[in-house]
Amino acid sequence: MKKKYNIVVVGTGYVGLSMSILLAQHHNVIAVDILQYKVDLINSKMSPIKDDYIEKYLSEKDLNLKATTDGRSIYGDADYIIIATPTNYDNISQKFDTSSVESVISEVLRYNENAVLIIKSTVPVGYTLELSRKFKTTRIMFSPEFLRENKALYDNLFPSRIIIGVDTNDDDMISSAKIFSFLLQEGAIKQDVKVLIMGSTEAEAVKLFANTYLALRVAYFNELDTYAEIKGLNTKQIIEGVCLDPRIGDQYNNPSFGYGGYCLPKDTKQLLANYANVPENLIGAIVEANKTRKDFVVNQILEMAGYCNNNKNVDFNEIVENNLIIGIYRLIMKTDSDNFRNSSIQGVMKRIQNKGVQIIIFEPTLNSDSTFYGSKIINDLKTFKKMSRVIVANRYDHRLDDVKEKVYTRDIYERD
Template sequence: MKIAVAGTGYVGLVTGVCLAENGHSVTCVDIDDDKVALMKAGISPIYEPGLEEIMIKNMKRLNFTTDYKRAYKDADVIFIGVGTPEKKDGSANLRFVYGVAEQIAKSIENDCVVVVKSTVPIGTNDKIEDMIRENLAHDVNVYVASNPEFLAQGTAVRDTLYASRIVIGVEEEIAGNVLKEVYRNFDAPIVVTNRKSAEMIKYASNDFLALKISFINEIGNLCEIIGANIEDVALGMGYDGRIGNRFLNAGIGYGGSCFPKDTKALHWLANFHDYELKTVKAAIDVNENQKLKLIKKSRKYFDSFKGLNVAVLGLTFKPGTDDLREAPTLVNIPIMLEDGANVRAWDPVGIENFKKIHPIGIDYCYSIEETLKDADICFIFTEWDEVKELDLSKYRELMRNPVVLDGRNCYDLVSAKKANITYDSIGREAINSLEASLV
């Protein structure tokens, strides 16, 4: 099929590349000339494992352009994969989605199916269909379908090529049949429903996972108080097939482009209809508080960050991506700097993006050892393999005071005790190698 994809972020670019991998002719549209030039050269503008390799492999079936009129006019299917960022009130900003819908209406010259891949509030597909049909420049039939994505940064290619499920929301059978043909070579169960149900499946799925993370973080916080071990608790819970073991890793909260935005958007939508999703609201509140968990722990060891050398390991919200959206470091590092800390930070892929936010005031390092040198305290915010595989003796060897606060539970407690470091993690016993407080 001849397919056009609007947007070349995580959703749009991964979708386009994976559709090309499965035999379709795909044109990806973006407004940024420099970005398009990069992609034409086989260079991915985003860091995503495996994406660039598949791009290069399928360049004969992939085209990248800023000319949306040419891309849309005779496409069989047009995917909308642009961003829906959060507004200040927590609702979804649909400006980019509606902008693309208007472009499509004025450009298409053949019958086509418009597929909304972006995460949008329930009922948005209906509005997009009305907008397109009211603004059509040519006498054509257009059908709008909801086809939410379920990819995660760091595993986006795998999540798309080997999807857990493909959800198709349609109001007409013809649109459903076209999308079934689009996904004919994808080995995944297909759920066909109406558009509003498809939109809700996306929000309900993400918000449930966010709830699960916030729940285990709260249980972890209580484990610290009563002397239980959250890892043992999660292990015992995970054997129950009704619960499962995924998303039961206690830490300092979820981040990224999906969970924070989608929980707030669904909470806002419910409020708009005079209904409160109490569980979702609780997940949001718990997550915001959890991000500051390590800062609060640090007060046990130091009254203030003033004059301290602070090592930060990991800047991105999770490993496998250079995405900083809603990363705990965005909240924590400014507190350290404001309190007078000398901050050194390391991340294998996220430094350049973090520099755009904090170009000065932070000493960016390109090795863990350089980051730890003469540090008084170390914060682990991202569980990169390089961090998990580090010899724990390095903390005592390199740091002035081997105080390690781990927001991702990278090490087992036995190893921390043997390394003779002060090691304070989430939901587990604190290992204090110091005979007295450093205060």
């Protein structure tokens, strides 16, 4: 009979919850989160995040999954403890805030020194080795995730690859890495997934370089679009001609207001910070290109609105009467998402606000008549359309067809 492992997953965001469900198909999994409402939803077989596969598996599959806010009561029985807590980028220190990861490790080691700890949170290059030295343990490994928002479980069921970083001189940890890679493959639908076991520092670098390359693709096609828009050329025709080259490929090429979301902004900045004292031109240019794209988009929006600086001090009623408001259609990063953390349209919105221009926002996930960064939320679409001189949409929605002439978007393919 196959061994059933006891697995704890700390954090129930996209990474942690999708990992919990994947492993709970065959093993005993307890998910830990500090938010009681998320724990209650999971225990009721409901998802606290928007992801079709997560919702389906939670409601329909017979999973060995429970959730709790009390990790201390369960750490002692765990064979594997997966850490999937947030590591946001701190622009002041120029590195990820890894305090949540260290807090979990410190607490786990009080109750269990033998469990294997797997970091799934994105961390700086060299961080896992630093932790091993700091906590005087050899039981930590790093396994990067390669997941898309809203498709996190799907990407675990059909993984592009499995990468696990360990001390390659430690035979015991290499054996543990092989077991963990089997657990991930066991829960997947895709067969014959490529598995790479490497040094933990190399695995950390893989994560940051992979996401920075994706950011580079976004920045490249956005700059192509900027050129075409200024020169009056057809962006779509150029992109199609370029992407028919099989070495380039027809993916990740839809123009936008810039890269954003959970990973790309913070990972590119962290990689650039890791380049201190290392010669580079390209990585820094990717970060700057994202800022330049947003600046350009803002100028195009203001020009389309016919906005003049002497209008910026008029009161709200006068702005409404003269139809000088710019409407932001959805704050979300991707179509059908419920998340708008670090979405590119927010960078555009804030730049417009800094010009003194009045903004209203259509965002159904927020309460109508509330505010977001000082701008009013108006969730009556008819009213929103009427009030907006220009409607800004990072991703186009056919509900805007009747006012298409005043929509500013660079969404050519109507996909993420």
